[in-house]
Amino acid sequence: MEAKYERFEVLGKGSFGMVWMSRRIGKPEDELDDEYVAIKEIKIKDDKSEVYAEREIAILKEQRHPIVIRLIRAYPVIIGSRVVVMQLARGPNLHQLIVIRGALGLPLTRLVSRQLIAAVSYLHGRAVIHRDIKPSNCILACTSQKPIHDYDWFKDDSIWSSGEDCEKNVNEGRWKLFLVDFGFARALEKEEVRSQSRNLRNSIVFE
Numbered sequence: 314m315e316a317k318y319e320r321f322e323v324l325g326k327g328s329f330g331m332v333w334m335s336r337r338i339g340k341p342e343d344e345l346d347d348e349y350v351a352i353k354e355i356k357i358k359d360d361k362s363e364v365y366a367e368r369e370i371a372i373l374k375e376q377r378h379p380i381v382i383r384l385i386r387a388y389p390v391i392i393g394s395r396v397v398v399m400q401l402a403r404g405p406n407l408h409q410l411i412v413i414r415g416a417l418g419l420p421l422t423r424l425v426s427r428q429l430i431a432a433v434s435y436l437h438g439r440a441v442i443h444r445d446i447k448p449s450n451c452i453l454a455c456t457s458q459k460p461i462h463d464y465d466w467f468k469d470d471s472i473w474s475s476g477e478d479c480e481k482n483v484n485e486g487r488w489k490l491f492l493v494d495f496g497f498a499r500a501l502e503k504e505e506v507r508s509q510s511r512n513l514r515n516s517i518v519f520e
């Protein structure tokens with residue numbers, strides 16, 4: 314794995330381990346093999362943490378939606394860690410944006426709401442429940458910036474504006490939401506789906 318990716322920036326730390334921004338070295342293996350990626354190192358402390366890690370990987374392998382973070386590949390457990398390579402969502406999460414400068418502008422809020430609802434609808438249609446949707450698990454990426462570009466999110470006043478500047482950026486597709494961290498997610502079994510209401514059963518597709 315180290316021969317394929319070069320790590321150069323820590324994106325996050327937590328009880329699970331660390332997330333690194335990394336760059337692929339060499340040619341891509343397929344069309345999904347991005348040049349810039351996020352490498353998540355999951356610490357396997359016990360059987361429970363291993364179950365959560367395997368469940369997260371299994372669920373993400375089956376998902377293909379523009380708002381759901383994409384799994385690129387996963388490596389076996391080595392020295393107590395499970396390493397997974399994810400699509401890079403370069404930007405702050407909604408919690409960071411709100412805490413530092415307050416409520417987002419109305420046009421951006423509408424965009425975030427639409428995209429999050431679309432992602433949740435997609436997951437529920439495949440009998441997957443995230444179980445940990447919160448502002449810190451929603452990353453706002455800037456589509457017009459390269460991953461290593463020096464872009465100061467917190468000085469971009471249009472993010473918190475309800476005026477034409479924010480509306481213009483939304484219409485031009487400047488921002489995009491990513492739903493991340495499927496560590497607590499689970500996929501319902503067919504028996505569990507059958508116990509739900511008829512409307513819910515009819516909205517779920519097993520592939």
